[in-house]
Amino acid sequence: MTESRVGAFSETAGRPLVEARALVVAYGHGQRRHQVLNGVDLAVESGQLTALVGESGCGKTTLANALLGFLPAGGHIDGGSLSLAGQDVTRATPNEYRRFRGRFVGYVPQDPLTGLNPTMPLGRQVSEAVRRRAGARTLDVRAETIDALAKAGLDTPEKRLKQYPHELSGGMRQRVLIAIALAGRPRIIVADEPTSALDVTVQAKILDHLQEVARESGTALLLITHNLALAADRADKIVVMKEGSLVEVGAPATLIAHPAAQYTRELLAHDPGLTHYSGKGTARREVPADAPEVLRLDRVHKSFRLPDRSGTFKAVDDVSLAVREGQTVGVVGESGSGKSTLLRIAMGLTPADEGEVEVLGHKIGPGARSGLRAARAGFQLVQQDPFASLDPRFTIERVIAEPLVAHRASDRKARRQRVGELLDAVGLPDATRSRRPRELSGGQRQRVAIARALALRPRLVLLDEPVSALDVSVQHQVLELLEQLQRDFTLSYVLVSHDLAAVAAFSDTVVVLEKGRVVERGDARQVVREPRTDYGRQLAAAIPGRRAAGYLTDGRPAPADWPAPSAAPASSSGDGRRDQSLASVANNHAPTLSTHGSGTLTSGNAAIGAS
Amino acid sequence: MKFVLSRVGQALLVLWAAFTVTFVILEVLPSDAIETKYNNAGGDSVNLTEENLDALRSEFGLDLPLWQRYLQFCGRAIQLDLGNSISQNRPVTDLLVENLPPTLQLAGFALAVGLVAGCAIAFLANWLRSPLLRRALTRLPALGVAFPSFWIGLLLVQLFSFHWQLFPATGSRTPASVVLPGLMMAIGPAAILAQLLNRSLSETLQEQYIVTAGAKGLGRGEVFWRHALRNASLPALTILGMMVAGTVTGAIVAETVFSRAGVGRLAQQAVEVQDLPLVQGIVLMAAFAFVTVNLIVDLIYPVLDRRIKVS
Numbered sequence: 001m002t003e004s005r006v007g008a009f010s011e012t013a014g015r016p017l018v019e020a021r022a023l024v025v026a027y028g029h030g031q032r033r034h035q036v037l038n039g040v041d042l043a044v045e046s047g048q049l050t051a052l053v054g055e056s057g058c059g060k061t062t063l064a065n066a067l068l069g070f071l072p073a074g075g076h077i078d079g080g081s082l083s084l085a086g087q088d089v090t091r092a093t094p095n096e097y098r099r100f101r102g103r104f105v106g107y108v109p110q111d112p113l114t115g116l117n118p119t120m121p122l123g124r125q126v127s128e129a130v131r132r133r134a135g136a137r138t139l140d141v142r143a144e145t146i147d148a149l150a151k152a153g154l155d156t157p158e159k160r161l162k163q164y165p166h167e168l169s170g171g172m173r174q175r176v177l178i179a180i181a182l183a184g185r186p187r188i189i190v191a192d193e194p195t196s197a198l199d200v201t202v203q204a205k206i207l208d209h210l211q212e213v214a215r216e217s218g219t220a221l222l223l224i225t226h227n228l229a230l231a232a233d234r235a236d237k238i239v240v241m242k243e244g245s246l247v248e249v250g251a252p253a254t255l256i257a258h259p260a261a262q263y264t265r266e267l268l269a270h271d272p273g274l275t276h277y278s279g280k281g282t283a284r285r286e287v288p289a290d291a292p293e294v295l296r297l298d299r300v301h302k303s304f305r306l307p308d309r310s311g312t313f314k315a316v317d318d319v320s321l322a323v324r325e326g327q328t329v330g331v332v333g334e335s336g337s338g339k340s341t342l343l344r345i346a347m348g349l350t351p352a353d354e355g356e357v358e359v360l361g362h363k364i365g366p367g368a369r370s371g372l373r374a375a376r377a378g379f380q381l382v383q384q385d386p387f388a389s390l391d392p393r394f395t396i397e398r399v400i401a402e403p404l405v406a407h408r409a410s411d412r413k414a415r416r417q418r419v420g421e422l423l424d425a426v427g428l429p430d431a432t433r434s435r436r437p438r439e440l441s442g443g444q445r446q447r448v449a450i451a452r453a454l455a456l457r458p459r460l461v462l463l464d465e466p467v468s469a470l471d472v473s474v475q476h477q478v479l480e481l482l483e484q485l486q487r488d489f490t491l492s493y494v495l496v497s498h499d500l501a502a503v504a505a506f507s508d509t510v511v512v513l514e515k516g517r518v519v520e521r522g523d524a525r526q527v528v529r530e531p532r533t534d535y536g537r538q539l540a541a542a543i544p545g546r547r548a549a550g551y552l553t554d555g556r557p558a559p560a561d562w563p564a565p566s567a568a569p570a571s572s573s574g575d576g577r578r579d580q581s582l583a584s585v586a587n588n589h590a591p592t593l594s595t596h597g598s599g600t601l602t603s604g605n606a607a608i609g610a611s
Numbered sequence: 612m613k614f615v616l617s618r619v620g621q622a623l624l625v626l627w628a629a630f631t632v633t634f635v636i637l638e639v640l641p642s643d644a645i646e647t648k649y650n651n652a653g654g655d656s657v658n659l660t661e662e663n664l665d666a667l668r669s670e671f672g673l674d675l676p677l678w679q680r681y682l683q684f685c686g687r688a689i690q691l692d693l694g695n696s697i698s699q700n701r702p703v704t705d706l707l708v709e710n711l712p713p714t715l716q717l718a719g720f721a722l723a724v725g726l727v728a729g730c731a732i733a734f735l736a737n738w739l740r741s742p743l744l745r746r747a748l749t750r751l752p753a754l755g756v757a758f759p760s761f762w763i764g765l766l767l768v769q770l771f772s773f774h775w776q777l778f779p780a781t782g783s784r785t786p787a788s789v790v791l792p793g794l795m796m797a798i799g800p801a802a803i804l805a806q807l808l809n810r811s812l813s814e815t816l817q818e819q820y821i822v823t824a825g826a827k828g829l830g831r832g833e834v835f836w837r838h839a840l841r842n843a844s845l846p847a848l849t850i851l852g853m854m855v856a857g858t859v860t861g862a863i864v865a866e867t868v869f870s871r872a873g874v875g876r877l878a879q880q881a882v883e884v885q886d887l888p889l890v891q892g893i894v895l896m897a898a899f900a901f902v903t904v905n906l907i908v909d910l911i912y913p914v915l916d917r918r919i920k921v922s
Contacts, residue, residue: 068826070822070825070826094831095830098828098830099828100828101825101826101827101828102826102827102828102829103828105826106826107822107823107826109819109822109823109826110819111819114818114819114820115819115820115822115823116820116823117820117823117824117838117842118820118842118916118917118918119841119842119845119915119916119917120837120838120841125823128824128827128829128833128837129827129828132827132828132829164917164918166917166918177823180823180827181826183827184827184828
């Protein structure tokens, strides 16, 4: 380890590895100038994990790009200073920056599916980075490449050398990217949402591993994330950003227990993970036991033939599900769990191989076409991505009125009036009707999608990951809106999502799918608090915010009804040590900082006790 | 191996289809090669009777029923015997062999120039830092596509042979004679290639893995050569077959404008006098070139991009 440090960056003369002072970044000049960072201070200390937290557009990725020297065309540093390893790089040319990349600062990108060159063997992609290491001429490149892959947690690393990215799963590709970042033996690794594109259980494992190798080699980590609970679980220091400015900086213990800024408090209050671990959240009202069933799937099976025709793949395997009027049923599963197929079967888009589907009292499926037609107006879908689900050429009025036109439900005047009612119901001003989708934010677009779904006064709404494309605070608003609408119009929901915490907070009952089979079902809180199966425990343990929620109670150990620590995915042995040190930080800081924090945070209907 | 065989099979199928379609089209056309040759060619010099014409028709096998002629034609074509040219009274194969070399020189030169120029424009449009030059290079190919190639050919002759007297304007004997028609033929393919490659290169440079490569500390050149060019060239590779097919029509225009001997000229003459066996032979040869290039591209593709399954 020590000899690898011999190089240009062994000494930073007592200064932080990365230091930004009043850093201003802007795009364009003169009238077109658009400032995206408004004087940001950032210091990353050697060996520490610093988390940069904020919602989309807050400038966290711009800041990371600036310190890698990767500002896109037109972007430039317009004020303040930036130094790497104690050397001022504020005005560095691309070639001067190059010296730092790989050797001083490594980079793990957001999306492992696009982060690797599809036409180059993995071994070469890693060895390129090994060759850039200081003193690489004397290295056995092949051995070092295998070593980097092994360190990143890939099994049989020598076999990986000749493989191509498409032969690996997303999680394994992210490990290759981590190997590339490690291969140059950098002093700091910048990881930009490194796990957002992965399944939740894989996310936790990859982050655990990245954190562990960084700690072992003394590499600092700059973790960029939108998830405050996740940051608080792992970081030594949290930097909260909003609209290009710093909001708050602090150790997780103090920042969580005593947030000074209103914005931090909002983020905390809306975090589903924290809400879950702190045991707070709204109590769901009871659905009467004699309420009629609006959707019933009875022992449904669906298999697909594999593309190479070598056999079949069971996408949905013996799944039963019932939704009663006014009820919300959550369907949770990772990619490949069959949740999307189940949704398609419930909508009559994909026929089931076996089993019965009944929507609003009408049987649908092969041989029951009339049933689907009769039920069609009574159930609607809200899709995941509001950026793709609205026709960009349509005005909002036309988008919302489209189902009314399709079902010839009313005349023009009545439609105009109905659009007004619907806009009002989803909390958008009436003037929105003449706008087009691109003029709206993600949250506003999802409101429009919800209004469209409600146009025909359905009784059942199927929600396919309705908030996962949105920012945390907007997620919360949209979910609140959905609850409000459920109360007002006695709607029933099926909520399909990969996010167990969000689903549990929003649903009455939850079904957990794994490889097409139901592995857990029952009361939403029960399932998330006391999962009965291994897979259920893994999913619950992957909800970020466990340690962070501990800070809310001043570092006291977790209550007994939380998922047992043993259920956590094989995490590092160093975690305990870290827990202790952070807990002591929390204890040391709490008294002095308690004056900053308010006693209790309340926002919306989620309240979190702060001490 | 199964992949290779299936691709070769497809190629043969395309060849057969091209052969049959030309046969049918030329059969449907309401004209008579014999009449064209003997009665219209020399005005009133020879005037053959109906019987004489019939005798000639049977000599060329034109009196047999359609399906019989088709089968006969197929059978001979397999043995590389494409019959006799009606207008020139010589084996089609001989005519092709005779006219092929100057056309191959011309097409080879044009393709080489087109390939180099197209790649260079696309590369520079993405490599240069000056926004002005980049924009100019990006817009340039549109001009190449917009101007008709014969007009450009005439312009080239005007400047390079009449005005500066650098290259000969006509003929096909000296190596220098290939330059002007070659340049004229190269402009179209170069423009199309430049447009396609430029677009795919600028898209590739936006990819996340380009950032990954840069973050390793690789220089700009290394990122370009190792990571961007190979991925960007994949979509461009598919139009290589079209470019080769384009040289056939290109050669017809170029050889006419520059009065060169060659297959293009031969084709133009053969069509004019409805010389069915000759046209058929030329089409078959062009189809063969097109199919071969596409076959090579198909076989190279999975080697360059492993995501394409070879099975």
